[in-house]
Amino acid sequence: MADGEDGGVSRRRMLIGAGGVLGASVASGYAAYRWADDRPSMDGWADVPYPDAGPAESRTDFLWAESPLWSDERLRRNMYAFARQHDLAVVLAAAAAQLDGGKRVAPALRQARETGLEAWVNVGVLKRIDAETFATNPRERQRHLDGLRAVAERYREFAPGGKLVIWQEAPVGGEWIPGGAWNSRSVDNLSKYGPDIFTAQRRAIKGVSEDLDVGIFLHFPYVIESRQPEVFAGLMDDLRSRDAMPDFVFTDFYRGWYEKDAGPEVANDAVRSLIANSRRYSGDRPVYYLGESHTIDPQYTPSKQAMRLDLRASVGAGADGVGWYARTQYTPTKLGFDPFVPNRADPGSLDDGLPADTITVARDRYFYAWAATFARDPAYAPDRRFDLWLDGRDAGFMEYGLWLDGGDGWEFVGDFGGYHPQAQPHVDPDGRHASVFRALDAERFLDGGPLRVRIEPRGDGGARLDRVVAVPFDLGAYCTEREATRLLAEADLEPYSRVFDRETRRLDGETEFELAVRSDAPEPLDELVAPAVSGVRRAVARAERGDSFDAGAYVDLWLRGRGLGDLDAETAADRLLDGLPPAGVASTDRAALLFGVERDRFFADGRAKAMRALLDRGDGEPGIEVAYALPYFGSGNLPAPSHAARLMDRQHGEVANFSVVWQER
Structure with missing residues (x-):
């Protein structure tokens, strides 16, 4: 982070003290899935929720692609296919494109247009020119601006009314001082020279076409209220005057x-402040937000819940579009509360010429972030979307293309074998693997009759396909590709599937086949994937119904102790919560999870007092040794008590840090 952190004060205390200037709860509003009238009634699905935050059409969500992603043809075609399936814009990070007039990014722009995608370009980062030189050397400034005009000219050919994002996390990205270091001098130069630089860059682009939108991208500490918002505010005031x-x-x-x-709550406040101040100081301009799905430099990997909290905060704060960062540098995981799909591979094993990035070494984490994003939209109810599992052997790395017939022709869905072959433990070392294509359009591919499949090898072929399974899309039953591989080997998936085929096929050449789509409703997949909480999930979902539901108004209580196995919502309210009922309870003898406890009522006498009272009531049977109050997880992500118990035992410090408050006996 920024240099010059306060010495003598713990980082946690500094952040907690400073972060919460916009701590209003995010109302997410949950409702039950609504099945179309002309489709079969799906008993057991009726209470599976989606967070009804309004249709995604109210936002322009985007897929951010760094240069190693969009310049690799394999990755690009798969990212573009995913973006097309889900109506995402694509942001091509080409920070130095002005150095070659946009020649290198042109093929990616051309393919985006051919694919029917809206493509934006991130450009205009100070490369080979520092801020002071830009301001004082007319010849060097003109060279930079001529290159930027050339990019705009080239971009206009492919996207006449598109968006260009200027700068990248300024003053972190670019040479705001000679050499490009990020320190107090670079911040001073951003304030001093930034208005002149952006004005000149904007004028150069608008001179090419007034229809091109020009955006600005600063690093978050210079926007959020708890750090240095005067930097962004002053920049906007100066630009307004010009x-x-x-x-x-x-x-x-x-x-x-x-x-x-x-x-997490301090992080949520920072997200809200970032979006609110961006809109406030820019005069209500649209604000786009890029969140974390990757492992950051301190080797910290996000959990499922962290990504969902990011969504609650950013969408609740009114972001006009959201996206997820896929890192192109591999960083092993060492830290994190319940890190999801942690980076465990030996970095040396990935040095084989294949791309090693978030999408190839932790793709299930990256696509979970997107699945959580989609699940906020009623159009992604489980009768409207499905996940397609292709299970087989020896598929290699992106060597087989999957095509589906949507009734009006074949559509490229993606390549299977998307994991790096050495991305342990997320791939099976014996060569068997299930590739999962997520949240596909059921009306387009399933509802018109059989599922028509075509597979095209990109080389000599030789792989084997053993099963093709289509299951309803459901965030609460999300399976990683390794979990899908295990389930297909150990369980009968047919009752939970809309399509289930077990015919073995050799993929030695182009292979085309049709699969029957069942006419009746499948069983809910979460009953197989998460049996310990599937019933409780419906109870929690019922509590989430209604437009007034506010996820920020609730907490979950995690308890570790003894004699907890007979707790349910009624007994937990009576014995532990002074009559306050949780939405649902899942428990074992040694761990109990109380989901959806009203925050204000539980903490009415103060957080510490509430936790002490909880422990006092748990002195006996049931006996509570330690209690944590965590941010409300929601019915889309209910952990099993056994999993939570392992976290409380093995990651006590991480669980405590992720808590609103915790107390041990």
Whole structure:
């Protein structure tokens, strides 16, 4: 993070003290899935929720792609296919494109247009020119601006009314001082020279076309209220006086930097402040937010819940679009509360010429972030979307293309074998693996009759396909590809599937086949994937119904002790919560999880007092040894008591840090 952190004060205390200027709860509003009238009634699905935050059409969500992603043809075609399936814009980070006039990024722009995608470009970062030189050397400034005009000219050919994002986390990205270091001098130069630089860059682009939108991208500490918002505010005031305001504001925040020391609520407050101040100081311009799905430099990997909290905070604060960062540098995981799909591979094993990035070494984490994003939209109810599992052997790395017939022709869905072959433990070392294509359009591919599949090898072939399974899309039953591989080997998936085929096929050449789609409703997959909480999930979902539901108004209580196995919502309210009922309870003898406890009522006499009272009531049977109050997880992510118990035992410090408050006997 920024240099000059306060000495003598713990980072956690500093962040907690400073972070919460916009701590209003985020109302997410949950409702039950609504099945279309002309489809079969699906008993057991009726109470599976989606967070009804309004349709995604109200936002322009985007897929951010660094240069190693969009310049690798394999990764690009798969990212573009995913973006097309889910109506995402694509942001091509080409920070130095002005150095070659946009020639290198042109093929990616051309393919985006051919694919029917809206593509933006991140450009205009100070490369081979520092801020003072830009301001004082007319010849060097003109060279930079001529290159930027060339990018705009080239971009206009492919996207006449598109968006160009200027700068990248300024003053971190670019040479705000000679050599490009990020320190107090670079911040001073951002304030001193930034208005002149952005005004000139904006003028150069608008001179090519007034229809091109020009946005600005600063690093978060210079926007949020608890740090140095005067930097962004002053920049906007100066640009306003020059009639050179940006058309939109681009932001990012990698919450692990705050969460690892101060917990999730401080990180949530920072997200809200970032979006609110971006809009406030820019005069209500659109604000786009890029969140964390990657492992950050302190080797901290986010949990499922951290990514969901990012969504609650950013969407609740009114972001006009959200996206997720896929890192192109591999960093092993060492820290994190319940890190999801942690980076465990030996870095040396990945040095084989294949891309090693978030999408190839932790793709299930990256796509979980997107699945959570989609699940907020009613259009992604389980009767409307499905996950397609292709299970087989020896598929290699992105060597087989999957095509589905949507009734109006074949559509490329993606390549299977998307994991790096050495991304242990997320791939099976014996060569068997299930590739999962997520949240596909059921109306387009399933509802018109059989599922028509075509597989095209990109080389000589030789792989084997053993099973093709389509299950309803359901965030609460999300399976990693390794988990899907295990389930297909150990369980009967047919009752839970809309399509289930077990015919073995050799993929030695182009292979085309049709699969029957069942006419009746499958069983809910969470009953197989998460049997310990599937019933409780429906109770929690019922409590989430209604537009007035506010996830921020609840907490979950995690208890470790003895004699907890007979707790349910009624007995927990009677014995432990002074009559306050949780939405649901899942328990074993040694661990109990109380989901959806009203925060204000539980903490009415203060947080510490509430936790002490809880322990006092748990002195006997049931006996509570330690209690944690965590941010409300929600019915889309209910951990099993056995899993929570392992975390409380093995990651006590991480669980405590992720808690609103905790207390031990």
